[in-house]
Amino acid sequence: MDAIVVTGGRQLSGSVATSGAKNAALPILFATLLADGDHVLENVPALRDIDSTELLLRALGCRTSRDGHSLNVNVSRPDEALAPYDLVRKMRASILCLGPLLARYGEARVSLPGGCAIGTRPVDLHVDTMRRLGADVSVEAGYVIARAERLKGARILFEKLTVGGTENALMAAVLAEGETLIENAAKEPEVVDLVHFLRAMGAKIEGEGTSVISVTGVDALEPARHAVIPDRIEAGTLLLAGAITGGNVRVTACNPAHLEALVAKLRECGFDLAQGDDWLEVLPAAAWNSTDLTTAPYPGFPTDLQAQFMALMTQASGTSVITEGIFENRFMHVQELVRLGADITPMALVAVVRGKRGGLSGAEVMATDLRASASLILAGLIAGGTTRVNRIYHLDRGYEHLEKKLAALGADIRRVDGS
Ligand code: UD1
Numbered sequence: 520m521d522a523i524v525v526t527g528g529r530q531l532s533g534s535v536a537t538s539g540a541k542n543a544a545l546p547i548l549f550a551t552l553l554a555d556g557d558h559v560l561e562n563v564p565a566l567r568d569i570d571s572t573e574l575l576l577r578a579l580g581c582r583t584s585r586d587g588h589s590l591n592v593n594v595s596r597p598d599e600a601l602a603p604y605d606l607v608r609k610m611r612a613s614i615l616c617l618g619p620l621l622a623r624y625g626e627a628r629v630s631l632p633g634g635c636a637i638g639t640r641p642v643d644l645h646v647d648t649m650r651r652l653g654a655d656v657s658v659e660a661g662y663v664i665a666r667a668e669r670l671k672g673a674r675i676l677f678e679k680l681t682v683g684g685t686e687n688a689l690m691a692a693v694l695a696e697g698e699t700l701i702e703n704a705a706k707e708p709e710v711v712d713l714v715h716f717l718r719a720m721g722a723k724i725e726g727e728g729t730s731v732i733s734v735t736g737v738d739a740l741e742p743a744r745h746a747v748i749p750d751r752i753e754a755g756t757l758l759l760a761g762a763i764t765g766g767n768v769r770v771t772a773c774n775p776a777h778l779e780a781l782v783a784k785l786r787e788c789g790f791d792l793a794q795g796d797d798w799l800e801v802l803p804a805a806a807w808n809s810t811d812l813t814t815a816p817y818p819g820f821p822t823d824l825q826a827q828f829m830a831l832m833t834q835a836s837g838t839s840v841i842t843e844g845i846f847e848n849r850f851m852h853v854q855e856l857v858r859l860g861a862d863i864t865p866m867a868l869v870a871v872v873r874g875k876r877g878g879l880s881g882a883e884v885m886a887t888d889l890r891a892s893a894s895l896i897l898a899g900l901i902a903g904g905t906t907r908v909n910r911i912y913h914l915d916r917g918y919e920h921l922e923k924k925l926a927a928l929g930a931d932i933r934r935v936d937g938s
Pocket of ligand 1: 541542543545611612641642643644645646679680681682683684709822823845846847
């Protein structure tokens, strides 16, 4: 299995472009199931999670083809609206086919998902949503089985804010009979991007980007063309890579408005940043301060940047208290950062990081999930000697050639065959 080998000590500098957002592309790909015919999606990143989604769409009767970052999906009725365990287990986001399949075909059998093992990550809110819309749902032998002749608009009040749950609700409600009101909806830019795609298909939706979204169901939708938004998590990771090396990195093709929470935290630490309409640049810093952090739903600080920010805090002057506010078990990277010499005490949902410039030294570490892999690579960029990050398949699920992007900025980093 591939590993990433990084030798620390190089200051990064230069310009690097952001790829399309994984977390916007995935729901949008599943939303294509809502209308037969040819959809064209642009700015789709080349990632393992996108490959997994393509395989699942093919199993559901679609034909897909890629030309660079453009992905064509031809949708036609499958023999059976079945998402089998084999294809679903690799990626938790596969649960997002539940809403579209049920809305379109009146039935769906979707395996319970796998994906990153962060916290328990149940799917109860997805299941409850389909019930609210009038479906009969049971869980049998590891499958969610849902049926409804036609879904009926309803009021859906999420007791807990959920990105995927909001997306599934939207994709089911667009073809339901009557009006649906989604309250305590997720405001993430990826949800807004999904709404833009659904609207291009002919859906009637209002209120995206706020906590109340209303949907008026229509009888049928049309295939559409759409360009996926830039990946704010990748852009943030690249900025943090520049910051942790004290370097000067400009991240282009991003949306600075989506990264305000990170930029504010970096400024609090004493970093200078410049920005334009579609770029952000971190300026060189010889030292920086610690700051406390709590992850929260958008526009709060994203949980998907928590591990990478923690790597930066290992090099700060002072102590940082990092609180994970979204997931129960998202500190698995702590043990690995400690192997590199970091001084971190994890306590349930809080980690106390005692920062110190320098102090990390290369070691062999293991990537435990997608964002943890990025955190370990960032730490490797400033650790003395060589760090080898194993189990890199997690990284490939969500970052398009991260090692190549970092190497182009001057990092000493390469992928090796670890078998
Ligand atoms: C999405 C993102 C992921 C990000 C997360 C939070 C995608 C493909 N993934 O994941 O990268 O970290 O948002 O921003 O877009 N929950 C339940 N029951 C459910 C669903 C969720 O209890 O049925 C809980 C989760 O365990 C978690 C919280 O709700 O504690 C938020 O999860 P959610 O927003 O649903 O995350 P995902 O959509 O899975």
